Amino acid sequence: MIEVSNLTKRFGATTAVDDISFTVQPGKVTGFLGPNGAGKTTTMRAIAGLDLPTAGTSSVNGNRMNQHAFPMHELGVLLDANHIHHGRTAQAHLEALAATHGIGTKRVHEVLDLTGLADVARRRAGTFSLGMRQRLGIAAALLGDPASFILDEPINGLDPDGVVWVRTLLRRLAGEGRTVFLSSHLMSEMAQTADHLIVIGRGRLITDSSIQDVLGSGTDQSRVLVRATDPDRLAEALAAPGITVTRTATGGLEVTGLEAAAVSGAAAALGILLHELTTSTASLEEAYLSLTRSAVEYQTAPENQESTP
Numbered sequence: 001m002i003e004v005s006n007l008t009k010r011f012g013a014t015t016a017v018d019d020i021s022f023t024v025q026p027g028k029v030t031g032f033l034g035p036n037g038a039g040k041t042t043t044m045r046a047i048a049g050l051d052l053p054t055a056g057t058s059s060v061n062g063n064r065m066n067q068h069a070f071p072m073h074e075l076g077v078l079l080d081a082n083h084i085h086h087g088r089t090a091q092a093h094l095e096a097l098a099a100t101h102g103i104g105t106k107r108v109h110e111v112l113d114l115t116g117l118a119d120v121a122r123r124r125a126g127t128f129s130l131g132m133r134q135r136l137g138i139a140a141a142l143l144g145d146p147a148s149f150i151l152d153e154p155i156n157g158l159d160p161d162g163v164v165w166v167r168t169l170l171r172r173l174a175g176e177g178r179t180v181f182l183s184s185h186l187m188s189e190m191a192q193t194a195d196h197l198i199v200i201g202r203g204r205l206i207t208d209s210s211i212q213d214v215l216g217s218g219t220d221q222s223r224v225l226v227r228a229t230d231p232d233r234l235a236e237a238l239a240a241p242g243i244t245v246t247r248t249a250t251g252g253l254e255v256t257g258l259e260a261a262a263v264s265g266a267a268a269a270l271g272i273l274l275h276e277l278t279t280s281t282a283s284l285e286e287a288y289l290s291l292t293r294s295a296v297e298y299q300t301a302p303e304n305q306e307s308t309p
């Protein structure tokens with residue numbers, strides 16, 4: 001379990017993390033989201049004991065990181081895949097790390113196998129692609145067989161096979177009862193991997209909820225997409241307070257405020273045939289954008305925004 005209590009971190013005049021508190025539960029994959037500069041990396045570095053907070057505390061498996069005798073057995077950390085000795089082979093890099101904790105070569109070979117790096121174990125890490133460095137970083141995080149993990153953008157640079165592999169690995173680690181905390185900007189991937197989400201913006205906590213709750217908060221309602229033989233008559237019949245019916249560019253109808261069954265019932269009563277009836281819920285991306293709209297530090301102007309003279 002990872003616990004963060006009233007954590008604040010300032011860099012000079014910049015407050016990177018502003019009095020945030022949350023708990024990352026074991027047995028789940030928890031996603032950590034926020035716009036650029038929101039304070040995710042700073043929070044993760046503080047949890048890992050790499051930076052001292054200005055105020056507040058964090059603990060991993062019940063203790064502060066600097067109180068653990070063997071940190072690698074408590075927390076697997078991937079913060080920067082480039083933080084490797086480029087002249088060392090992958091195997092030598094892992095062996096050097098393992099030696100600091102009395103971990104044997106057998107475990108080094110196990111994690112090389114687990115991360116698909118066995119064939120390149122004797123290549124210098126400096127020649128690795130970003131994806132291979134990510135795998136090496138994950139291998140290092142796994143070395144101590146820890147109960148908790150923090151991973152900053154672990155799928156950055158991975159090919160589709162690698163992305164699926166990380167997803168499967170993280171789900172398995174959570175399934176074994178471990179605590180898994182990861183950041184990513186890839187919403188579609190987060191939606192498939194995480195059970196729970198912590199969202200921050202400008203250093204403050206915005207949301208600490210299950211992924212279902214976050215999805216439910218993104219738009220007011222689900223939408224029903226309809227394709228029918230007589231869309232105009234159907235639209236007229238569906239019109240009522242609280243219900244919006246709009247025409248789509250391809251001649252269908254998008255209905256909010258009504259369940260799919262009610263739409264098909266109205267169509268049947270009028271003898272209108274339906275070619276398509278689909279309920280679409282908000283994507284995680286929509287939900288996330290709506291949650292963080294006011295917390296985006298580096299915002300691009302909407303494409304259709306007119307410039308003021």
Ligand SMILES: Nc1ncnc2c1ncn2[C@@H]1O[C@H](COP(=O)(O)OP(=O)(O)OP(=O)(O)O)[C@@H](O)[C@H]1O
Nearest residue numbers: 011014015016034035036037038039040041042043
């Ligand atoms: N060592 C540092 N010195 C000064 N300012 C820093 C330092 N590290 C982070 N910051 C600032 O703290 C804020 C939070 O940065 P942080 O890297 O934690 O955000 P993030 O959410 O991880 O962003 P991104 O998604 O872009 O990686 C930013 O304004 C950043 O410029």
